[in-house]
Amino acid sequence: MAAVEKTTKQPQNKHVSAPWNDPKAEPYIRIENVTKKFGEFVAVNNVSLNIYRGELFSLLGGSGCGKTTLLRMLAGFEVPTAGKIYIDGVDMAGIPPYDRPTNMMFQSYALFPHMTVEQNVSFGLKQDKYPDSEIKQRVAHMLEMVQLMPFAKRKPHQLSGGQRQRVALARSLVKQPKLLLLDEPLGALDKKLREATQFELMNIQDRLGITFIVVTHDQEEAMTLSTRIGVMNEGQIVQTGTPQEIYEYPQSKFVADFIGSVNLFEGQIIEDEQDHVLIRSDEAGGDIYIDHGISSAPGARAWVAIRPEKIRLTKQDLNEPHNCLSGVVKGIAYMGNLSIYLVQLDSGKQIKVTMPNQVRAAEFMIDWDDRVTITWHANSPVALLS
Template identity: 55%
Template sequence: MAAAPTDGTHAGTHAAAPAAVDPERYLRIEGVRKEFDGFVAVDDVSLDIRKGEIFALLGGSGSGKSTLLRCLGGFERPTRGRIVLDGQVLDPLPPYERPVNMMFQSYALFPHMTVEQNIAFGLKQDGLSGDALAARVGEMLSLVQLAKLAGRKPHQLSGGQQQRVALARSLAKGPKLLLLDEPMGALDKKLRSRMQLELVNIIEQSGVTCVMVTHDQEEAMTMATRIAVMDQGWIQQVGKPDDIYEQPANRFVAGFIGSVNLIEGIIDEDQPEYVTVRTGDFPAPIYVGHGITGYEGQPVAFALRPEKVYIGKQEPDGENNKARGTVEDIAYFGSHSVYHVRLPSGAKVLANFANMKRWDSDGITWNDEVWVSWDDNDGVVLTG
């Protein structure tokens, strides 16, 4: 008689294979809510994060982004909802049992250890030693291009180098999920811009799925595959950086991401091919060259990015999408200037002017009378 199996299956049957995890839903955040003494920090958040992507939680102070990140890391337990990573429910697990690593804003490097020892620390805690330990540390040093600095202490490194050490230590144990908490917060602006792309390259080479928290719009737009914009514990919009910027879901997202002209009005005509918006800020209706989901008489906002606005002294052709005003202020940013144009209604329109030539400002200066205008599909009608 055949011996009974000892793996929990019955004789003559096969153990059921684990269900394949959808790579589009590698990390699932399902209806997560987090309360602190009655205060709701995260309110019914649901997200699907793809395997291998860099996903950004973007929002201001108090938006709930850091609390949600701490729930992913196990430092906070959700009041309600659950978090599933690669088919495994994470909620009951403490941080040290999760296949997750977090890189903190302060980097938290051990000052008395060398670069090599910092990277090796977590691996030693897991029992790795000898050639296997040396090989893994060497692999991480190569990944972050710090092999020549392996013997240095953290105080002998630049801010960017310290950041790469912290990243290498976070990746050394091969986590399924990497969490970044304001990863560029400790760097100056010039170094921050360079390190954004460096970190993206390192993370993509490692193949790890990454969720990052930031309040910096530029950082999120540069680094993330997709972005979730948060406010007061809610997800306002999820999308690729260009979708978030060009097609904001509501007034909050339009105003939070970059600069925008937000013009309040009412839908005057609602046709399948076009929409007109009547507003007290402009003498003629705003014409939008496509239909929307709305109705005549509906209050809306028209969102128009400053770089989509033309500015000049000659009146543009056509009857719509233009207004005359006075240059009230000019902000010079090197690559471009931003003209603040005050309309007779009292409204202000921002218009970007690219500085294509040295000292070229097209002859427009303070107190000049100018026209601002835009094309039919340059703006977005917001109903929320």
């Protein structure tokens, strides 16, 4: 399933100036045709990827897609079956983990339970025989940065989950690696703490300027943290882009369906001109008009992806020639700031519509079993070819 529209957007993160759009920019990490097999199982399948200095790059995908295996190959804990990995222009083949300019923060945090916060953070520096004065200075700087100085003498069991996460982060950063690899770093935190810690992580990365690569299965986490995201499926990277590109311009049905919530309509192209494409969809029960061409032959099979928040829901009976469907409300979920409506179209297909709760329910009400009309703007859908 290939994308039919490409675009270039600026990243949301202010501290990176989109070097991936500059053909002259040198990537800090180059992954070239890397494959990793465990027996007959192919965990990573011919992956090529460039990551630039100062990025906070996320590898996003479901369980078993190969993202952690790729991270472990960068760290040196796994050896590629084929392909090359370069960090700062140096081929990593044969270089053990302790000689790479990397550090890795594990999902479990792996803190020493018998050591204090201060001792946990200083452990790597002591192993490398740094002078005591430098160890003291670096540890104090790190604990201040992660706001743990008052807890320096506590042991891990005396800390909250968020505090333990920050200890692990400080220990990973204290040796000043050029590249920090984070495997599901926030997975053990509850939702509210995870959201707060995401911004802490971004601020620390921004201040230090270290390149971060984060492995996560959490779409919201990847969208919040990242300068760019690499979406993985079955050992391959199926799309790379900024959070805005990944969300607004998915290049495949898989990415459209995996990232966020989406409504997908199968159909057939009946018109394809430079300024529009018209797709007839039995699933939608009408024609879908998109305000750009896709350079495909009439009659070709296509999918239309449209996000729930881009759909307008009304009880008015509108009579538009395109992008106007009718149905019945079969479910409502009130989420406080927004409501999610499950609408069964006259075609029989069920779709989701989200609407912000900008007025009180008493003033504006769409209820169960109400007959409704749904519409959307012609630039809201994305067409995907089979």
